[in-house]
Amino acid sequence: MDKLIIQGGAVLRGDVWISGSKNAALPILSAALLSEGLVTIANLPHLQDVTTTIELLGTLGVTVSLDEKRRLEVNTSTLKSLTAPYELVKTMRASILVLGPMLARYGEANVSFPGGCAIGSRPVDLHLRGLEAMGATIEIEDGYIKARSDGRLKGAHILMDVVSVGATENIMMAAALAQGTTVIENAAREPEIIDLAKCMNTWGADVQGAGSNTITINGVDKMHGGYYKVMPDRIETGTYLAAAAATGGKVRTTQTDPSTMGAVLLKLEETGAIITQGDDWIELDMQGKRPKAISLTTAPYPAFPTDMQAQLTAVNAVADGVGTITETIFENRLMQVQELNRMGANIVVQGNTAVVTGVDKLKGAPVMASDLRASAALVIAGLVAEGETAVDRIYHIDRGYECIEEKLQLLGGKIKRVPG
Ligand code: UD1
Numbered sequence: 001m002d003k004l005i006i007q008g009g010a011v012l013r014g015d016v017w018i019s020g021s022k023n024a025a026l027p028i029l030s031a032a033l034l035s036e037g038l039v040t041i042a043n044l045p046h047l048q049d050v051t052t053t054i055e056l057l058g059t060l061g062v063t064v065s066l067d068e069k070r071r072l073e074v075n076t077s078t079l080k081s082l083t084a085p086y087e088l089v090k091t092m093r094a095s096i097l098v099l100g101p102m103l104a105r106y107g108e109a110n111v112s113f114p115g116g117c118a119i120g121s122r123p124v125d126l127h128l129r130g131l132e133a134m135g136a137t138i139e140i141e142d143g144y145i146k147a148r149s150d151g152r153l154k155g156a157h158i159l160m161d162v163v164s165v166g167a168t169e170n171i172m173m174a175a176a177l178a179q180g181t182t183v184i185e186n187a188a189r190e191p192e193i194i195d196l197a198k199c200m201n202t203w204g205a206d207v208q209g210a211g212s213n214t215i216t217i218n219g220v221d222k223m224h225g226g227y228y229k230v231m232p233d234r235i236e237t238g239t240y241l242a243a244a245a246a247t248g249g250k251v252r253t254t255q256t257d258p259s260t261m262g263a264v265l266l267k268l269e270e271t272g273a274i275i276t277q278g279d280d281w282i283e284l285d286m287q288g289k290r291p292k293a294i295s296l297t298t299a300p301y302p303a304f305p306t307d308m309q310a311q312l313t314a315v316n317a318v319a320d321g322v323g324t325i326t327e328t329i330f331e332n333r334l335m336q337v338q339e340l341n342r343m344g345a346n347i348v349v350q351g352n353t354a355v356v357t358g359v360d361k362l363k364g365a366p367v368m369a370s371d372l373r374a375s376a377a378l379v380i381a382g383l384v385a386e387g388e389t390a391v392d393r394i395y396h397i398d399r400g401y402e403c404i405e406e407k408l409q410l411l412g413g414k415i416k417r418v419p420g
Pocket of ligand 1: 162192
């Protein structure tokens with residue numbers, strides 16, 4: 001297994017371009033299944049989860065081709081299977097996002113039941129209940145979700161009792177081709193939901209209200225396809241800015257969207273960073289200072305994202321003072337703590353809160369990535385630690401960060417990948 005070897009101590013400086021958003025790309029790739037006409041998706045990040053989704057489309061018989069600019073053309077007219085197999089779903093829970101579109105367009109979908117994952121049990125009950133409210137029958141058989149619809153799905157009024165990004169997306173996509181109007185109440189408001197809605201509307205759907213907690217989808221007979229460019233990745237943006245803050249550096253993220261970054265920028269400013277921004281860039285200048293400890297609680301957008309919590313734990317680990325990081329979305333998402341403590345951090349977990357007392361110095365150590373964002377935290381810690389850090393199991397990082405070592409090298413980070 002590949003490892004990342006980091007020599008700590010470099011202060012990050014310079015510009016780094018931001019890739020397309022993983023969490024927008026995955027539902028958009030699934031939404032391609034709704035379209036009768038040709039679909040072209042641009043700004044797809046080169047990531048394992050995107051490759052897995054493209055492979056999944058291929059398994060369904062869909063024709064996909066990447067052009068020289070990494071734009072993906074998707075032609076669904078060759079589809080011949082309605083089953084998302086266990087082998088693919090087990091590697092990526094977001095495969096569940098093909099359920100709604102396949103069911104809506106073809107009246108049938110079989111998706112292997114996604115299991116739990118390291119960060120928590122992550123059920124899919126809300127996805128299934130939403131589809132049932134639209135008239136689908138759903139059975140769980142041999143480890144598969146088997147969804148059927150007698151004719152078109154029917155528009156419904158759906159109140160989600162938990163705010164779920166994935167369930168909102170699945171129901172939105174299913175409703176796009178349903179008969180009549182669907183209203184989703186207590187919908188997730190994440191920017192990736194807005195991006196999916198814009199994309200679907202470009203391809204012929206009628207989705208209104210995305211970005212608010214009530215989304216209205218007027219079902220259409222068919223979607224014609226077209227071109228769509230995926231939004232920039234706000235979590236990747238935040239990760240590079242956090243790395244700059246931890247190292248006392250000055251980094252400008254380019255090709256990004258500051259309007260999606262509110263809560264993260266506020267917290268980074270609280271560390272003492274000076275943040276400036278333009279239409280498509282954000283610069284963080286720590287002016288060589290040590291960050292001040294901050295406290296935060298994760299919650300659905302527009303509050304602080306759970307996907308940035310681990311990275312800010314790493315910043316706090318070397319900050320001046322005591323900060324608390326409280327995780328409210330997933331039950332087991334403070335896994336970075338144990339590994340950070342092995343590097344000399346002083347973090348105590350109390351329930352779903354990590355109490356972080358900043359230390360003067362972290363020490364390089366061999367550490368193990370446990371999930372995507374926890375591994376980003378370990379990379380940040382390795383960049384500030386004294387000596388060498390070896391991050392093992394970096395396939396987690398490759399699921400969400402495009403060219404992470406190249407991008408950090410460009411900023412002056414001493415990091416390399418060694419094949420294992
Ligand atoms: C998405 C993101 C992930 C992010 C998360 C929360 C993608 C591909 N992934 O994951 O990076 O960390 O949003 O912002 O976009 N829940 C239920 N029943 C369900 C569905 C969810 O109880 O049917 C619960 C989950 O266990 C969790 C909470 O709802 O506690 C939020 O999860 P959800 O928003 O659905 O996360 P994902 O869409 O899986």
